Amino acid sequence: MLDWLTDPFAGGLMQRALAEVLILAVACGPLGVWVLLYRQSYAAESLSHAMLPGLVIAVLAGAPLLLGAAGGVLAAAAAIALASRDERLGGDAGVAVAIATLFGLGALLALSPDVPARLGELLFGDLLGVTGRDLVEAGILAAAIALALALAHRRLAMSVFDRAAARSLGARPARWELVLLVLLAVCTVAAVRGLGNLLVVALILAPGAAALNLTTRLPAALGLAAALAGLAGVLGLVASYHWEVAAGASVALAAVLVFAVSLLGARPLDMA
Amino acid sequence: MQRALLESLLLAGLAGVLGSWIVLRRLAFYTHGVGTAAFPGLVVAGPAGVAPQVAALGAALLYAGGVEGLRRTRRVAQDAATGLVLVGALALGAVLASDVFETGAGVDRLLFGSLVGLSDRDLWLTAGVLAAAAALELGLRRSWLAQGFDPATAQALGTRPRIADALLLAAVAAAAVVALDAVGALLVTAVLVIPAATVRLVAGSVATLQLGTAALAAVEGVAGLWIAYELNVGPGPATAVLGGAVFAVVAALRRPA
Amino acid sequence: MRVEGLSGGCAPGMRVEGLSGGYAPGSDALTGVGFALEAGTIAAVLGPNGGGKTTLFRALLGELPVQRGLVELEGRPAYVPQTDRTRLDFPVSALDVVLMGAYGRTPAWRRIARADRDAARAALDRVGLAAEARRRFGALSGGQRQRILIARALLQDSPLVLLDEPLSGVDAASAARIEQVFEELRAERRVLLVATHDVEQARRWDRVLCVNGEQVAFGPPAETLTTDVLRRTYGPELVVLEGGRRAVAVEHHEH
Numbered sequence: 064m065l066d067w068l069t070d071p072f073a074g075g076l077m078q079r080a081l082a083e084v085l086i087l088a089v090a091c092g093p094l095g096v097w098v099l100l101y102r103q104s105y106a107a108e109s110l111s112h113a114m115l116p117g118l119v120i121a122v123l124a125g126a127p128l129l130l131g132a133a134g135g136v137l138a139a140a141a142a143i144a145l146a147s148r149d150e151r152l153g154g155d156a157g158v159a160v161a162i163a164t165l166f167g168l169g170a171l172l173a174l175s176p177d178v179p180a181r182l183g184e185l186l187f188g189d190l191l192g193v194t195g196r197d198l199v200e201a202g203i204l205a206a207a208i209a210l211a212l213a214l215a216h217r218r219l220a221m222s223v224f225d226r227a228a229a230r231s232l233g234a235r236p237a238r239w240e241l242v243l244l245v246l247l248a249v250c251t252v253a254a255v256r257g258l259g260n261l262l263v264v265a266l267i268l269a270p271g272a273a274a275l276n277l278t279t280r281l282p283a284a285l286g287l288a289a290a291l292a293g294l295a296g297v298l299g300l301v302a303s304y305h306w307e308v309a310a311g312a313s314v315a316l317a318a319v320l321v322f323a324v325s326l327l328g329a330r331p332l333d334m335a
Numbered sequence: 336m337q338r339a340l341l342e343s344l345l346l347a348g349l350a351g352v353l354g355s356w357i358v359l360r361r362l363a364f365y366t367h368g369v370g371t372a373a374f375p376g377l378v379v380a381g382p383a384g385v386a387p388q389v390a391a392l393g394a395a396l397l398y399a400g401g402v403e404g405l406r407r408t409r410r411v412a413q414d415a416a417t418g419l420v421l422v423g424a425l426a427l428g429a430v431l432a433s434d435v436f437e438t439g440a441g442v443d444r445l446l447f448g449s450l451v452g453l454s455d456r457d458l459w460l461t462a463g464v465l466a467a468a469a470a471l472e473l474g475l476r477r478s479w480l481a482q483g484f485d486p487a488t489a490q491a492l493g494t495r496p497r498i499a500d501a502l503l504l505a506a507v508a509a510a511a512v513v514a515l516d517a518v519g520a521l522l523v524t525a526v527l528v529i530p531a532a533t534v535r536l537v538a539g540s541v542a543t544l545q546l547g548t549a550a551l552a553a554v555e556g557v558a559g560l561w562i563a564y565e566l567n568v569g570p571g572p573a574t575a576v577l578g579g580a581v582f583a584v585v586a587a588l589r590r591p592a
Numbered sequence: 593m594r595v596e597g598l599s600g601g602c603a604p605g606m607r608v609e610g611l612s613g614g615y616a617p618g619s620d621a622l623t624g625v626g627f628a629l630e631a632g633t634i635a636a637v638l639g640p641n642g643g644g645k646t647t648l649f650r651a652l653l654g655e656l657p658v659q660r661g662l663v664e665l666e667g668r669p670a671y672v673p674q675t676d677r678t679r680l681d682f683p684v685s686a687l688d689v690v691l692m693g694a695y696g697r698t699p700a701w702r703r704i705a706r707a708d709r710d711a712a713r714a715a716l717d718r719v720g721l722a723a724e725a726r727r728r729f730g731a732l733s734g735g736q737r738q739r740i741l742i743a744r745a746l747l748q749d750s751p752l753v754l755l756d757e758p759l760s761g762v763d764a765a766s767a768a769r770i771e772q773v774f775e776e777l778r779a780e781r782r783v784l785l786v787a788t789h790d791v792e793q794a795r796r797w798d799r800v801l802c803v804n805g806e807q808v809a810f811g812p813p814a815e816t817l818t819t820d821v822l823r824r825t826y827g828p829e830l831v832v833l834e835g836g837r838r839a840v841a842v843e844h845h846e847h
Contacts (some may be wrong), residue, residue: 105419156528159367160578174443176386183442208337227671232693313430322419
């Protein structure tokens with residue numbers, strides 16, 4: 064039985080993939096808890112879908128993927144902010160236009176050249192192609208996110224728990240909402256190599272949602288989310304090895320299944 | 336190619352009839368969700384020998400049921416529930432696809448549509464949905480309008496909003512399902528939402544909105560096909576980029592007004 | 593202009609002159625407010641919904657987008673908003689909420705000081721909820737939540753406390769406990785500014801400020817709680833009960 068769990072990780076390829084998901088779990092898990100508490104799931108989804116052109120351009124130009132991801136996320140944020148400004152349209156139509164246009168642009172750029180930009184890997188991740196250097200980059204970003212969340216913890220809590228009183232308690236809510244969005248963007252950039260821009264939100268939202276289902280204390284939820292994200296990573300990789308299916312998608316699916324299982328437990332919070 | 340043209344025009348009709356309501360009733364994300372959720376269904380449709388529209392409809396039902404079920408548990412907020420179900424559908428589709436498809440090309444076709452591969456049956460289905468949607472719209476437009484404008488009093492006005500709204504959601508889902516073949520699972524909003532949103536920026540009445548949307552969607556659909564043919568890509572991305580560019584131009588020109 | 597941190601001693605805890613402002617340039621929600629409160633005072637703020645009570649609080653907190661006039665405060669005020677506005681689904685216990693009162697004075701990299709933790713427990717005890725310290729905030733009753741928010745304000749240890757309708761919809765036991773805490777705070781030489789609709793309650797305190805878009809009256813209750821002033825403050829919302837006891841009828845509001 065134990066062999067079944069350890070066999071997949073005999074080779075360097077899978078070992079690096081494992082390291083990548085564990086590194087990402089440390090950042091995506093806790094960040095996801097905050098994203099859920101701040102009710103920014105839609106923003107997480109929108110940013111990740113709309114960043115595709117940045118990724119494609121980086122691949123076509125031979126530039127580092129990280130750079131393309133960062134540029135893509137910035138462009139996406141700007142486009143979404145602009146598009147949602149029109150009162151006539153109502154929030155979601157403008158954002159839908161921005162996302163579809165950018166996502167379509169990414170696909171257009173990726174599919175038209177004679178040498179296609181391996182669109183599938185950008186969309187669904189290239190977890191098994193992670194290099195040592197990718198691990199270092201992801202590690203730095205994940206550490207930065209974890210550190211930022213630790214330092215900002217109390218201000219983030221105040222700003223979302225009691226927005227009216229936050230100022231008098233010592234935190235400006237608008238500023239910390241922005242900080243969270245920035246951290247979300249950074250986390251998306253970090254995770255896109257392994258999971259692809261379509262599946263990134265799985266590792267951000269699902270473990271956090273599961274953790275909030277299982278505990279009523281915020282610090283416990285943050286730690287549990289990281290642990291559950293790591294668990295999803297391990298389970299996904301093991302499944303992908305034994306059943307020969309896509310690695311990144313398996314990790315994403317495992318995360319969603321972990322969430323589904325968490326629904327079976329008792330009901331500590333009324334989140335609706 | 337001829338079929339693709341015809342399909343484009345039929346979809347433009349749907350965009351006119353329903354796209355306006357999608358924008359007015361804030362259903363853009365729902366539309367996108369139905370399309371995306373259909374992805375795993377589409378992946379297994381071929382090997383299972385099932386018509387893609389049927390698989391897509393089944394997946395759409397599961398999506399709607401899943402989101403509603405999550406909402407009822409009260410354990411997760413609405414936007415998170417939708418996000419989780421959709422990313423789960425994408426992950427499931429990708430996992431299944433790595434079993435079903437040898438190369439990425441098959442997946443690309445499902446995600447972004449294709450210029451070839453439309454059958455007569457697809458056209459008939461689209462025409463059927465268009466006819467049904469038009470009929471529904473004629474009967475229910477007052478209810479849809481009242482509910483969107485002032486939900487609190489719509490019931491009192493006697494317009495039966497709950498049934499009418501359920502039918503609206505069903506009609507939009509059906510429209511998304513028939514649009515899948517043409518533009519792909521991830522870009523149904525390119526034909527069903529973008530033209531309507533563009534015209535909404537300048538239209539003064541629902542009627543203008545609908546006619547304008549149908550016209551714009553027809554032009555964008557055909558032009559999108561041409562671009563897709565020239566660049567050898569799926570129609571979805573081409574239509575989306577074109578539509579987005581038109582939207583940006585209209586939005587920029589409109590601002591001084 | 594807004595100044596915090598006057599020297600202590602005989603200087604008033606709060607002084608306001610010619611305060612006007614609102615949420616957008618050119619449309620003032622509040623005009624011509626001027627009053628001074630000495631340390632050890634409880635003042636009621638009366639006024640109809642939308643009449644400017646919350647706007648006044650936001651101006652005192654420095655949160656009003658457009659603001660003119662002079663505001664001098666002895667320190668940064670502690671603020672107890674209506675509990676409707678807190679997130680009840682948040683994973684925090686009663687003690688966690690009280691501890692938020694110490695967040696402002698704790699740098700990001702330090703743990704909350706032991707002294708602050710002890711003070712938080714003491715504050716919970718003062719409002720009679722020591723036993724509920726570990727329970728989830730959202731699971732408690734409205735009156736208990738209100739008391740916890742007051743305990744949080746106690747932990748902030750500010751010379752000025754602003755409270756927005758702290759007693760509306762609160763059970764009798766909680767209300768009694770809360771009023772007792774008010775008396776203790778007054779004895780500690782703090783300034784309390786309490787927005788309320790209860791005229792009888794205002795009569796028991798030291799000063800009354802009536803606002804309805806502008807300042808209608810300010811002074812001791814005997815001078816300000818006259819029919820004329822109340823009518824000018826509340827307008828058509830005023831209901832006069834038989835026996836001459838005045839009362840105010842307001843609909844339940846949701847912000």
